Amino acid sequence: MRTYDVSPLFRSSIGFDRLLELLNQADRVETSAAWPPYNIERVAEDQYRITMAVAGFTADEIDLTQQDTTLLVSGQKAAPEGGTHFLYRGIAARSFRQTFNLAEHVKVVGASLENGLLTVALRREVPEALKPRRIAIGGTTSVSSQDNEPAQIAREAQAA
Numbered sequence: 344m345r346t347y348d349v350s351p352l353f354r355s356s357i358g359f360d361r362l363l364e365l366l367n368q369a370d371r372v373e374t375s376a377a378w379p380p381y382n383i384e385r386v387a388e389d390q391y392r393i394t395m396a397v398a399g400f401t402a403d404e405i406d407l408t409q410q411d412t413t414l415l416v417s418g419q420k421a422a423p424e425g426g427t428h429f430l431y432r433g434i435a436a437r438s439f440r441q442t443f444n445l446a447e448h449v450k451v452v453g454a455s456l457e458n459g460l461l462t463v464a465l466r467r468e469v470p471e472a473l474k475p476r477r478i479a480i481g482g483t484t485s486v487s488s489q490d491n492e493p494a495q496i497a498r499e500a501q502a503a
Contacts (some may be wrong), residue, residue: 389466390467392462392464392465393414393443395461397460399436400456400459406418412444412445413445414442414451416440416441417441418438420437420438449468450466
């Protein structure tokens with residue numbers, strides 16, 4: 344795999360720190376980041392869904408935390424009650440910690456755990472102040488044309 348050094352871009356760019364940091368992090372992806380397996384889906388234009396396979400975990404053992412543009416999903420399996428001795432253990436019960444970098448204005452709107460699948464619903468909610476707005480072009484000068492000629496004749500008649 345090729346690695347690219349983006350450090351020279353830090354010297355000549357202003358305001359792109361987050362983007363460049365994400366590029367640097369992409370090179371440092373750990374092999375443990377693949378567990379538990381997950382899907383990221385685009386449900387609608389501004390709605391997304393993360394589905395994680397967390398078999399054996401209960402809702403009390405999973406913690407979701409969103410801080411700014413980072414979503415942290417972590418799981419800590421409770422100690423088994425009793426003296427259970429496994430002959431074979433195929434269902435992983437190890438702790439996990441998965442971090443997702445979210446775009447600006449993406450918020451977690453819900454989460455559910457069903458049949459061993461943790462589903463996290465996300466929605467992009469851009470504030471009204473940041474949405475593009477249409478600006479009407481207007482002025483105080485009157486333009487004379489065929490469409491407004493009758494109105495102009497009526498104003499002149501009233502003035503006289």
